[in-house]
Structures are given as C-alpha cells and as structure tokens.
Amino acid sequence: MKIAIIDDFQGAALESADWSPVEALAEVTVFRDHLTDIDALVSRLQSFDAICVMRERTPFNHALLTRLPNLKYIGSNAPSNASIDLDTAKKMGVTVTYTDGVGNGAPELAWALIMASARHIPVETHSLRNGGWQLTVGQDLEGATLGIMGLGRIGTKIAAIGRVFGMRVIAWSENLTAEKAQAAGVELVDKETLLRQSDWLTVHLVLSQRSRLIIDASDLALMKPSAWLVNTSRGPLVNETALIDALKRRTIAGAALDVFDNEPLAPSHPFRTMDNVIATPHLGYVTRRTYNVFFQQAVDNLAAWLKGDPIRTMS
Numbered sequence: 268m269k270i271a272i273i274d275d276f277q278g279a280a281l282e283s284a285d286w287s288p289v290e291a292l293a294e295v296t297v298f299r300d301h302l303t304d305i306d307a308l309v310s311r312l313q314s315f316d317a318i319c320v321m322r323e324r325t326p327f328n329h330a331l332l333t334r335l336p337n338l339k340y341i342g343s344n345a346p347s348n349a350s351i352d353l354d355t356a357k358k359m360g361v362t363v364t365y366t367d368g369v370g371n372g373a374p375e376l377a378w379a380l381i382m383a384s385a386r387h388i389p390v391e392t393h394s395l396r397n398g399g400w401q402l403t404v405g406q407d408l409e410g411a412t413l414g415i416m417g418l419g420r421i422g423t424k425i426a427a428i429g430r431v432f433g434m435r436v437i438a439w440s441e442n443l444t445a446e447k448a449q450a451a452g453v454e455l456v457d458k459e460t461l462l463r464q465s466d467w468l469t470v471h472l473v474l475s476q477r478s479r480l481i482i483d484a485s486d487l488a489l490m491k492p493s494a495w496l497v498n499t500s501r502g503p504l505v506n507e508t509a510l511i512d513a514l515k516r517r518t519i520a521g522a523a524l525d526v527f528d529n530e531p532l533a534p535s536h537p538f539r540t541m542d543n544v545i546a547t548p549h550l551g552y553v554t555r556r557t558y559n560v561f562f563q564q565a566v567d568n569l570a571a572w573l574k575g576d577p578i579r580t581m582s
Contacts, residue, residue: 268292268293268294268317268573269294269296269314269316270289270317270318271295271297271298271315271317271319272296272298272318272319273298273312273318273319273320273321274298274299274301274320274321274324274325275298275299275321276299277299278297279558280297280319280558280562280565281295283555283558283561283562283563284559284563284565285563286566288566288570289570289573292573293316296315301324301325305331308325308331309334313334314337315335315337315338316338316340317339317340317342317572318338318340318342319341319342319344319565320341320348320351321344322344322345322348322552323348325350326350326351327341327350327351327352327356328350329352329355332356332359332361333355339361340362340363340572341356341363342366342568343581344365344366344561344562345561346366346368347365348365351363351581362572364578364579364580365580365581366564366565366568366579367560367564368557368560368561369556369560370424371554372552372553372554372557373499373500373551373552374424375554376499376525376547376550376551377421377425377469377525377551378428380497380499380524380525380547381408381413381495381523382408383523383545384467384497384520384521384523384545385405385407385408387402389545406466406493409432409434410433410435411467412436412437412464412465412466412467413435413436413465414438414461414466414467414468414469415437415438415439415471416438416440416461416472416482417440417471417472418438418440418443418447419472419473421471421500422438422451423451425469426438426451427451430452436453436454437453437455437456437460437465438451438455439455439456439458439460440472458486462489462490463491465494466493467494467495467497468490468494468495468496469497469498470482470496470497470498470499470504471500472500472501473500474501478504479504480503480504481504482505484506484513487510487513487518487519490518491519492518492519494519495520495521495523496510496519496523498522498523498524498525498526499524499526500526501526502527502529502530503528507527507528510522511541514543514544515541520543521543522538522544522545523544523545523546524544524546525546525549530548530549531548
C-alpha cells in the first residue's frame with residue numbers, strides 16, 4: 268500500500284504526529300512542493316492508493332480524480348473541504364475522511380494583520396533593519412470602527428477582541444439577525460453602512476456561489492480612503508482585479524490579506540510588491556496545535572481505513 272502526503276510546505280506532517288501505526292502497514296511518501304498542472308499531478312500520484320491532502324491546497328476535482336484509477340482513499344484535514352468532488356469520489360469508491368480542527372488560528376491571524384496595518388509594522392521593521400528609525404504615524408484602534416462581514420464562529424471571536432480594544436463593532440451578512448448581533452455585542456447594520464463606516468473591514472464568510480465576489484468595485488468605492496480591508500477567509504470573496512485597482516488608485520488605505528484567488532501567489536503578482544498591502548501566505552490555520560490535531564487524526568483515520576474500518580468519513 269502506497270500513501271502520499273502532498274503540499275507539506277514546511278515538512279511538518281511527519282513531525283506533527285506519530286505515524287508509526289501507518290508506516291507499519293504502508294509506504295509513506297511526502298511531497299513538499301506544490302503542483303498545479305494536472306498532467307504533472309497525475310504523473311506523480313497515479314501509483315498511490317491513498318493521498319493525504321492539506322486543506323484545499325490541491326483541488327481533487329472530477330478531471331483529476333478520474334485520471335487516478337488506483338486511488339482508494341483521500342484523507343483531508345479539517346472538517347470540510349470544498350475542493351474535493353465528493354460525488355465523483357463516491358462513484359469511484361474512494362473513501363474520503365476528515366479531521367477536526369482548532370478554531371483560534373484564523374481570528375488570531377486576522378488580529379495580527381489588523382494591528383500590523385494600524386501601526387505600519389512591516390514598514391517600520393524594514394526601516395529599523397536597514398538602519399532607519401520612525402517613518403509613520405500609527406492609527407488608534409480605540410475609538411475606531413471595526414466592521415465584520417460575517418458574524419459566525421470566527422467573526423464572533425473577532426468582535427469580542429474588538430470590544431476589548433474599545434472599538435465600535437458593527438456587522439452585516441445576508442442572514443445576520445438583530446438577535447444574533449446583540450448576543451455578540453455588536454451593532455447590526457446594512458451592507459452599505461458597513462462599507463461606509465468601517466475603519467477596518469474584515470471578512471469572515473464561507474465561500475459559496477452566493478458569497479463569491481461579495482465585495483466588488485462598487486463596494487470598494489463606498490469605503491473610506493483611510494480604511495483597510497482584511498481578508499483571512501477566501502480570496503474569491505473579493506473581486507481581486509477591483510481590489511488591485513482601488514489599491515493602485517489609493518481609494519482605500521490598504522489591504523491585509525492571507526488568502527488569494529490562486530495559491531501559492533504567483534511570483535509576479537502585484538500583491539507581493541504593493542506598498543499598501545500586507546500579505547501573508549495563507550497562515551490562518553498554520554499553527555502547531557492545529558497541525559498536531561490535523562495530522563494525529565489523519566494517522567488515526569488512515570490506520571482505521573487500512574484495517575478496513577474507516578472513521579470520520581465524508582463519503
């Protein structure tokens with residue numbers, strides 16, 4: 268039995284759990300690079316019986332799955348994975364499993380980005396490292412307005428921290444009720460008010476057909492010239508072309524981004540060099556505790572499947 272672990276960028280998979288129960292039953296191969304070409308993926312993966320994937324880094328869509336006839340198992344980290352075609356997997360008899368996750372990583376990173384933008388941390392750090400000193404004047408969080416688009420599990424945590432900083436916290440989503448907003452200690456507003464009044468607008472929505480491009484050029488045009496857009500959820504929630512244009516024209520102050528339309532971000536992408544962008548390489552869930560949960564449960568799932576009794580199945 269041959270098992271592949273793909274997209275292990277940091278080489279952390281084997282260090283984050285005890286793989287001996289699996290290695291006693293199968294041959295495990297780790298790939299640290301990321302392939303996007305489907306022919307290259309097929310060439311690499313066609314001999315494997317089982318593949319462990321990290322979240323949605325490599326989509327296992329119909330086109331890829333149907334070219335992997337030896338595949339019998341996909342182990343996905345986190346409770347869900349929108350990039351796996353479960354219908355095709357089921358028709359092919361491929362077992363798909365999931366793991367639990369840890370919910371603190373994304374909101375913590377969102378706040379790291381908000382605070383970095385408020386105090387111009389990347390600019391000032393670069394200045395210091397190059398022999399300089401103070402270059403900018405920071406913005407206060409206390410008294411500013413934090414706008415939250417999507418008040419689910421993560422958005423609610425973001426709101427609680429905003430209140431600790433003494434911020435006015437407002438929120439909107441299509442299904443948000445006044446009762447839920449009140450319970451979270453935030454003010455329910457309409458979408459236009461959210462866009463117009465937020466000093467920091469942070470997005471926390473699940474990507475779906477309804478939410479895709481929920482922030483477009485007309486929405487960005489409503490934001491303050493001093494406002495920052497923060498996205499740690501999914502890149503396609505925001506119209507990337509419109510965002511780049513707004514940043515170039517400086518109709519908003521900046522964007523703090525952890526997610527992008529295509530990942531990894533292309534070396535020539537404008538977000539890598541724009542001086543009003545703070546960008547991180549999709550670090551939201553990348554924490555030691557999260558990886559420990561992901562990979563230990565991945566081992567448990569694989570060991571159970573290898574023994575013929577799969578657990579935590581998606582299909």
